Amino acid sequence: MDLKSEFSRMPFKVLCDEILAPYTTLQIGGQADYLAFPQNEKDLSSLLKVSQNFNLPITVLGGGANTLILDGGVRGLVVSLSKNFKGIEVLLENKNEVLVAVGAFEKIPSLVRFGIKNGLSGVERLMGIPGTLGGALMMNAGTATQYIEDLIESILWMPFEERKMKTLNKEEIEFSYRATKLPAPGVVISSILRLKRGSKKELESLYKQNISIRKKKQPWGKPCAGSIFKNPRNDKAGRLIEECGLKKLCIGSAMVSEVHANFLVNTGGAKSSDILALINEIKLTVKKLKNIDLNLELNIIGEEESPARICSHA
Numbered sequence: 173m174d175l176k177s178e179f180s181r182m183p184f185k186v187l188c189d190e191i192l193a194p195y196t197t198l199q200i201g202g203q204a205d206y207l208a209f210p211q212n213e214k215d216l217s218s219l220l221k222v223s224q225n226f227n228l229p230i231t232v233l234g235g236g237a238n239t240l241i242l243d244g245g246v247r248g249l250v251v252s253l254s255k256n257f258k259g260i261e262v263l264l265e266n267k268n269e270v271l272v273a274v275g276a277f278e279k280i281p282s283l284v285r286f287g288i289k290n291g292l293s294g295v296e297r298l299m300g301i302p303g304t305l306g307g308a309l310m311m312n313a314g315t316a317t318q319y320i321e322d323l324i325e326s327i328l329w330m331p332f333e334e335r336k337m338k339t340l341n342k343e344e345i346e347f348s349y350r351a352t353k354l355p356a357p358g359v360v361i362s363s364i365l366r367l368k369r370g371s372k373k374e375l376e377s378l379y380k381q382n383i384s385i386r387k388k389k390q391p392w393g394k395p396c397a398g399s400i401f402k403n404p405r406n407d408k409a410g411r412l413i414e415e416c417g418l419k420k421l422c423i424g425s426a427m428v429s430e431v432h433a434n435f436l437v438n439t440g441g442a443k444s445s446d447i448l449a450l451i452n453e454i455k456l457t458v459k460k461l462k463n464i465d466l467n468l469e470l471n472i473i474g475e476e477e478s479p480a481r482i483c484s485h486a
């Protein structure tokens with residue numbers, strides 16, 4: 173049986189040549205050869221098996237909030253977990269702590285709301301962060317000093333090769349600043365988090381502060397992908413880029429945000445090559461003027477298409 177027939181027999185949605193831009197917060201990106209929405213672990217396992225049989229590369233997409241998909245699209249299979257991989261369940265609670273199991277496709281803002289509603293501290297580090305739990309785990313998302321890794325007890329995942337669910341304890345996972353390494357490539361299915369009992373009132377107030385700061389200091393509501401570069405040790409990428417005079421620099425329809433220089437905004441119809449050209453320009457300028465190498469936080473996937481259309485400062 174050929175690949176298309178294999179996928180069409182699957183009891184869940186597998187789209188062919190699906191444009192991925194709407195699946196990302198930057199709203200940029202070409203077609204996936206195949207975009208699949210497995211409904212449960214069995215679906216996921218059969219999907220991985222077919223991909224293996226046909227030698228298809230596999231990419232996992234969460235909420236696309238930290239991802240630039242190139243305009244040439246993504247070859248092979250893109251896996252997007254469906255709503256069946258959402259959910260927050262209290263497993264164990266005592267006077268001080270609560271263990272919760274959270275599905276990988278659960279939205280981070282929902283987890284934060286759950287924490288606030290139940291007075292569970294730990295979620296403060298995730299306030300204002302879009303995307304899913306799976307993406308947050310793989311990016312070790314958080315603030316400048318507090319990451320999601322501090323909350324993790326274990327991760328349930330399915331390695332691409334073995335296609336069986338496995339539990340990883342925290343010690344088996346390599347966490348670093350905005351990066352997580354599992355023992356092999358795979359799909360995160362859920363995670364157990366350890367939250368502490370806290371004050372609901374304090375959490376509510378922290379949340380209000382956080383959102384109000386983000387509204388002022390980030391391009392709130394505009395298509396973007398969070399911080400583009402990691403902060404260099406003891407410094408801030410945004411400050412360096414701003415000091416180099418790059419705020420509002422525009423290439424094609426991509427622009428360095430006027431409110432936060434480490435955010436790039438799609439001002440309408442930007443191409444991935446516009447974003448890549450801006451990234452390149454920023455790196456070169458910061459190296460030249462500050463002698464600092466900026467490293468990407470943004471996750472870039474897919475293939476390039478046409479060259480960028482360069483314009484000047486907006």
Ligand SMILES: Cc1cc2nc3c(=O)[nH]c(=O)nc-3n(C[C@H](O)[C@H](O)[C@H](O)COP(=O)(O)OP(=O)(O)OC[C@H]3O[C@@H](n4cnc5c(N)ncnc54)[C@H](O)[C@@H]3O)c2cc1C
Pocket residue numbers: 197231232233234235236237238239253276277300301302303304305306307308309310311312313314315358359360361390396397398399471
């Ligand atoms: C306005 C804005 C503000 C932001 N602020 C912050 C911030 O303060 N702190 C911060 O850390 N980040 C921030 N981000 C970045 C982003 O929200 C986080 O990195 C988020 O955790 C990404 O989650 P996602 O589901 O969108 O991941 P995606 O972008 O979809 O994927 C990110 C990575 O995770 C992998 N992945 C996703 N799901 C799975 C899974 N189930 N199994 C295996 N791999 C998976 C992908 O393959 C990819 O490598 C911000 C983004 C925006 C747009």
